[in-house]
Amino acid sequence: MNSIRSVEISATTVDEAIDLALDQLGLSIDDVEVEVLRQPDEPDEHGFVTDEALISVSARSAPAPQRPARGRGAQRSGSRRELTPGERMHVSQVGQEALSDLLHHLGLIASSRVDPASVTTTQTDAPVVLEVEGEDLGVLIGKRGENLDALQYILNLMVQKWVGIWPNVSVDVAGYRARREEVLEQLAKRMVRRVVETQQPFTFEPMPPRERRIVHLAIQDDDRVVTESLGEGDERRVVIYPAE
Amino acid sequence: MLEDLVEFVAKSLVENPDAVVVESEETGRGVTYYLTVDPKDMGKVIGRQGKIARAFRTLLSVAATREGVRANLEIREA
Numbered sequence: 001m002n003s004i005r006s007v008e009i010s011a012t013t014v015d016e017a018i019d020l021a022l023d024q025l026g027l028s029i030d031d032v033e034v035e036v037l038r039q040p041d042e043p044d045e046h047g048f049v050t051d052e053a054l055i056s057v058s059a060r061s062a063p064a065p066q067r068p069a070r071g072r073g074a075q076r077s078g079s080r081r082e083l084t085p086g087e088r089m090h091v092s093q094v095g096q097e098a099l100s101d102l103l104h105h106l107g108l109i110a111s112s113r114v115d116p117a118s119v120t121t122t123q124t125d126a127p128v129v130l131e132v133e134g135e136d137l138g139v140l141i142g143k144r145g146e147n148l149d150a151l152q153y154i155l156n157l158m159v160q161k162w163v164g165i166w167p168n169v170s171v172d173v174a175g176y177r178a179r180r181e182e183v184l185e186q187l188a189k190r191m192v193r194r195v196v197e198t199q200q201p202f203t204f205e206p207m208p209p210r211e212r213r214i215v216h217l218a219i220q221d222d223d224r225v226v227t228e229s230l231g232e233g234d235e236r237r238v239v240i241y242p243a244e
Numbered sequence: 245m246l247e248d249l250v251e252f253v254a255k256s257l258v259e260n261p262d263a264v265v266v267e268s269e270e271t272g273r274g275v276t277y278y279l280t281v282d283p284k285d286m287g288k289v290i291g292r293q294g295k296i297a298r299a300f301r302t303l304l305s306v307a308a309t310r311e312g313v314r315a316n317l318e319i320r321e322a
Binding site: 098101102105106107108139140142146147149150151153154157158161 | 245248249253256257295296300305306309310311
């Protein structure tokens with residue numbers, strides 16, 4: 001049994017530091033929690049800047065749940081899978097650069113920044129979040145966020161070409177996505193109450209896939225109702241039915 | 245300006261950026277951009293069920309709105 005359960009390691013990149021740490025611990029990436037303590041070129045607690053990343057890697061107390069094809073080699077070959085911490089960093093850098101170029105070509109006076117929490121998060125299925133800041137950005141959001149969705153989709157394709165996997169980047173403008181998610185969740189819960197009271201199904205307005213997902217997720221744990229998406233393409237809507 | 249956007253996005257998506265050509269034509273109500281790419285790259289700019297082309301056109305309309313013009317995008321094989 002390996003007695004070392006946690007190490008702190010620095011290396012020139014986060015990825016390299018993780019590889020070193022895994023070697024030392026004799027564990028695979030699925031058996032550990034990785035915390036990025038400092039990115040390369042980020043000042044340490046004394047304000048000194050080095051070109052090395054510092055990470056902390058600890059063994060999970062329980063073995064990782066069994067999931068198929070989750071070895072490191074298998075992970076790297078897939079084009080859609082969760083990102084490693086090193087990849088999150090890489091995606092955020094490439095993504096921010098590509099987004100700045102896109103905004104410039106769109107004729108917008110705007111800047112983009114990386115949400116640092118979305119890079120260091122250990123929630124591996126969470127998106128890497130880029131925030132756009134500037135003036136007059138309503139046009140970038142569009143009706144029901146469709147312009148923002150188009151920008152986000154094109155950006156993901158551009159970044160995918162650089163990093164080789166689906167980068168799962170989310171682009172937000174002035175907190176639009178977060179606000180919209182809250183509005184949809186509250187609307188969904190209100191409509192659940194109505195369906196429970198009337199025992200009649202309720203059909204939402206057509207929504208893009210991402211918004212339908214938010215509604216389904218907001219309701220899925222409520223066993224008084226069931227949800228379903230009906231219709232094709234731009235006409236696809238969420239319906240809430242009373243449970244049997 | 246809009247032509248630059250079309251070229252930038254197209255070159256960012258394809259495998260063979262050297263084959264990307266953008267031409268434009270003024271129409272009565274706006275501008276039409278003709279994007280030509282390597283035949284092997286058609287899927288990269290059109291996508292399954294035209295999903296990429298649709299997002300591409302939406303982006304172009306964002307920039308066109310900023311400039312107060314109407315813009316269309318047509319994609320052609322080289």
